[in-house]
Amino acid sequence: MVAETKRPRHRNAYCFAPSFTELPPVFWMWTKIARCLWLIIGSLDHTAVWSATHRQDGWAAGGPTDREALAPSSLPSPGRRNPDRQCAAVERSEKDGFAMEPGDPRPKAAAERNSRDRSEAKGRTNVSAAGHRAESGQVRQSGEDARAPVALLVLGMHRSLTSAITGSLAHAGAAIPVNLLPADGNNPKGYFESSQINAALERLLTAAGSRWHDWRALSLERIPPDELDKIRRQLQFALQAEFGSAALFALKDPRICRCVPFWREVLAEFGARPLAIIPIRHPLAVALSLQKRDGMPREKALLLWFRHVMDAERTTRDIPRVFLLSEAFAADPAASLGSIAQRLGIEWPRSGGPLQDRLDAFIVADLVHHTDEARQAPRSPIARWYEPLLALAERLAGGETDLAPQLDALYADFLTGTAPFEAYCDAMEVALLKQQESAVRLKKALDRARWLLGSVLTEQQVLHFESTLDDVIREQRERLVRLENRVDELSKASSSSNGHNR
DSSP states (O other), rough: OOOOOOSSHHHGGGGSSSOOGOHHHHHHHHHHHHHHHHHHHHHHHHHHHHHHHHHHHSOOOHHHHHIIOOOOOTSSSSSOOOOOHHEEEEEHHHHTTOOOOOOHHHHHHHHHHHHHHHHHHHHHHOHHHHHOOOOOOOOOGGGGGGGGGGGEEEEOTTTSSSSHHHHHHHHHBBBBOOOOOOTTBBBOOOOOOOOHHHHHHHHHHHHHTOOOOOOOOGGGGGGGHHHHHHHHHHHHHHHHHHHHOOOOOEEEOOOGGGGGGHHHHHHHHHEEEEEEEEEEOOOOOOOOHHHHOOOOOHHHHHHHHHHHHHHHHSTTTTTTTEEEEEHHHHHHHHEEEEEEHHTTTTSSOOHHHHHHHHHHHSOOOTTSSSSHHHSSSSTTTTTHHHHHHHHHHHHHHHTTOOOHHHHHHHHHHHHHHHHHHHHHHHHHHHHHHHHHHHHHHHHHHHHHHHHHHHHHHHHHHHHHHHHHHHHHHHHHHHHHHHHHHHHHHHHHHHHHHHHHHO
């Protein structure tokens, strides 16, 4: 009988490689680690897609702005977005830190792809040529821009009711940023500004050697080309993250007034068509508000008002726009929104009674402040520029259009009158910033000195308490000794008395 041949217990016995049982324990340890990392990466990927999806359909968890003031359950979401594309944009922005090499084709290709995707998405729900409203409240357009999303640029000076106007646009159905700046005491219902776009604009102003309260013209030529390209890509990523494929969205930040041409290029790359809403508030009321909030001198605030309004007017003459008086808007927000829609050729996704109810709950009665004070304030030397501009802006708000020659002449006179003082004002601003930085350093040093002094005083108080406690203990011990001596004397006296009686 032939003996049965035993088969090898392991499949690798016929291979030249060693058996798995002969592998060192380190190999198995690293295998388990790699498997755990693979599972973690997979879960993060699904989590990112889930977060982006819920972020698109709802509202970001922010401050009281989007939850209390706007009733997010009734406001529209920023639009039907592609979660994968949005996540990819955000991941690229975080990975690259907005510092990709010049000439990188990814942002341009992404913009073209996003524009194509938005066009395809809106092609299914866009309005017809007759201007009927679509299911999602699309914009009534015609021509080659019929499928382009519309960006409502709220180009107003600081403290000009731009936040209230943007919030009203949101109630009418326009998408607003997902990541909003938090509300505060100066704006209890929120600023309705994107935190990401605000950071990019601050970066732009800093690179150009300017600040938000600089009344001089902003020159982007001072920014290195590489830095300007990085800021442009940062804004592209911010627009995609904040608005996605929304067909109608509102974009508000007073800093945009000073760089509208640059922003129009960014929006063109994003595939959006800009429409301008320019709020106009009395400059003295703006100056009083800035003086109360920031301690800004009145004349500087007036120059800042002139710069914002004039730059917004000069750079939007070739696009649809509407001038909106702030007092008229505060008196009747619904009528103002109707006028905006008529002049810009759009239709609001929400109108009629529901919109009126929302506006009544959103707009407070005392929205406009400092109106009476502005009318009674003494006339400023800068009135030679802001009074004519205010009068021309009011005529533009009334529907007049042939005012460009007068506005250009006023701007030329402004440049001529302020040119000799720009260098001096710049030097004063630089010196003021240095003094403010020095004051901050001194305050930190003073706080530290107070803290150290407080520690020394505390130690002294402890030492004093300890010495006082020692004195008290010493006195109590002496008193105890005296009492013990007195008890001994009384005991002796009592003993002698008893012996004598005996």
